[in-house]
Amino acid sequence: MNSPDDKQLREDYRALKRDAPTADSDARILAEAHRAIRPRRHPVAWAGLVGLAAAIGFSLVLLPQLLVDTPGEMSDEVAQAPARSAPQAERVDITSAGVAKTDAAAATAQRERVASERAAAEKLLAADAMESVAEDRAAAIARAVEESGPDLAALRAELEGAPEPQWRATLVALRDSGSRSLAEQLMPTYRAEFDLDESLTLDMLVAEVQ
Amino acid sequence: MNTGLEAGSAFRLREALPFPVLRVTLPDMPQANDMTDAELMQRYREGDAAAFDTLYSRHRLAVFSFLLKHSGRDRAEVDEVFQECWLKVIRRRDQYDTAQPFLPWLYTIARHCLVDRWRHLGRVESIHVGSDAAMLGASSNGLARPERRAASELIEQRWQEALASLPAVQREAVLLHFETDMTLEDIAAATGTQRETVKSRLRYAMNKLRTMLADLYAEADDELA
Numbered sequence: 001m002n003s004p005d006d007k008q009l010r011e012d013y014r015a016l017k018r019d020a021p022t023a024d025s026d027a028r029i030l031a032e033a034h035r036a037i038r039p040r041r042h043p044v045a046w047a048g049l050v051g052l053a054a055a056i057g058f059s060l061v062l063l064p065q066l067l068v069d070t071p072g073e074m075s076d077e078v079a080q081a082p083a084r085s086a087p088q089a090e091r092v093d094i095t096s097a098g099v100a101k102t103d104a105a106a107a108t109a110q111r112e113r114v115a116s117e118r119a120a121a122e123k124l125l126a127a128d129a130m131e132s133v134a135e136d137r138a139a140a141i142a143r144a145v146e147e148s149g150p151d152l153a154a155l156r157a158e159l160e161g162a163p164e165p166q167w168r169a170t171l172v173a174l175r176d177s178g179s180r181s182l183a184e185q186l187m188p189t190y191r192a193e194f195d196l197d198e199s200l201t202l203d204m205l206v207a208e209v210q
Numbered sequence: 211m212n213t214g215l216e217a218g219s220a221f222r223l224r225e226a227l228p229f230p231v232l233r234v235t236l237p238d239m240p241q242a243n244d245m246t247d248a249e250l251m252q253r254y255r256e257g258d259a260a261a262f263d264t265l266y267s268r269h270r271l272a273v274f275s276f277l278l279k280h281s282g283r284d285r286a287e288v289d290e291v292f293q294e295c296w297l298k299v300i301r302r303r304d305q306y307d308t309a310q311p312f313l314p315w316l317y318t319i320a321r322h323c324l325v326d327r328w329r330h331l332g333r334v335e336s337i338h339v340g341s342d343a344a345m346l347g348a349s350s351n352g353l354a355r356p357e358r359r360a361a362s363e364l365i366e367q368r369w370q371e372a373l374a375s376l377p378a379v380q381r382e383a384v385l386l387h388f389e390t391d392m393t394l395e396d397i398a399a400a401t402g403t404q405r406e407t408v409k410s411r412l413r414y415a416m417n418k419l420r421t422m423l424a425d426l427y428a429e430a431d432d433e434l435a
Binding site (some may be wrong): 004016030037199 | 254255257258259262263266270271274275278285289292293296297300301303321324325328329362365366369378379387388401402403416419420423427
């Protein structure tokens with residue numbers, strides 16, 4: 001049997017079909033790369049742009065609203081002049097049915113926006129709560145270690161099956177409460193438990209959390 | 211009247227002009243494709259966006275392939291890690307020391323992105339090898355089939371299985387060796403370990419790959435015979 005040498009293996013590997021990132025990834029990365037080195041505009045230029053945008057916004061949004069009468073205030077003369085105001089009438093439906101329809105659509109959009117914001121807030125709160133519970137528990141463990149002395153086996157038993165935030169919080173709490181060596185001894189188990197890279201150190205973990 | 215301006219005669223034109231013509235020679239500008247990665251990064255930091263485009267196109271496939279094969283996860287998820295990796299390269303461009311080779315720096319970031327993702331997901335199952343894949347791998351006689359495409363897919367599958375079955379550190383070393391032209395020192399720098407450690411990881415990994423893929427080469431020998 002012809003056993004391949006290292007070079008042969010490498011060549012054969014390179015002959016395999018290669019997967020590529022998606023076009024979206026390519027586009028996002030390249031756009032970000034170009035955006036990142038774009039020179040910053042002068043503050044005065046920014047102020048000018050903001051002023052210009054405000055002026056355009058005012059003329060597009062507020063001005064038509066100021067100029068269009070409400071149905072109750074509209075005089076007969078104005079109401080009977082369709083030709084002159086036809087383009088405006090196409091854009092703004094000022095009949096009572098039209099106003100009601102617009103109000104309903106706006107209310108629906110508002111409700112959806114509120115619901116979406118609430119869902120996002122609840123998600124954040126849930127994540128915060130989980131972190132908070134983990135930190136409380138970790139602080140209790142660290143206090144117990146301070147009071148009763150280090151017991152690696154008991155700690156391992158305590159953390160067995162615990163989620164990753166709990167492990168992380170406990171390791172950091174131990175290290176902060178002066179039980180650094182105990183935390184160091186737990187690091188290999190932590191890395192193995194969550195299949196983490198062996199180069200991940202306690203200090204890196206602490207730096208990331210803090 | 212003879213003006214000395216006959217068409218196509220640059221020499222005569224120069225003679226005919228009433229003022230001396232300076233011969234200006236522009237210095238040869240290196241083409242982006244001829245530049246090293248470090249030079250491209252330097253150019254990018256100085257505001258040349260095209261330099262990044264070249265750098266990205268040079269390494270995108272290798273980085274993606276490394277992340278995909280090392281993590282064993284699905285493409286969509288790896289795509290996110292891939293984006294994170296390159297966005298970090300962009301944001302940390304000023305932290306890169308252009309006196310050092312670029313690839314160890316790039317792959318250090320790629321590894322960290324992968325580790326962050328694993329940690330974010332909490333407990334991670336070991337590399338997934340589907341039952342279909344295992345069955346395909348078991349029937350090595352598939353290589354003898356005439357359909358080249360099927361054979362090619364089978365070979366891909368066997369490689370995927372073999373790589374997935376390696377311990378993570380060996381898989382990482384061998385993927386970096388296969389995907390890039392990094393030296394042992396560069397791989398050691400990228401993985402935060404010693405050259406000799408990388409060497410032994412590669413040796414173990416190669417031996418295992420040879421053993422696991424041996425029947426593919428046996429098939430090839432049979433076909434040649």
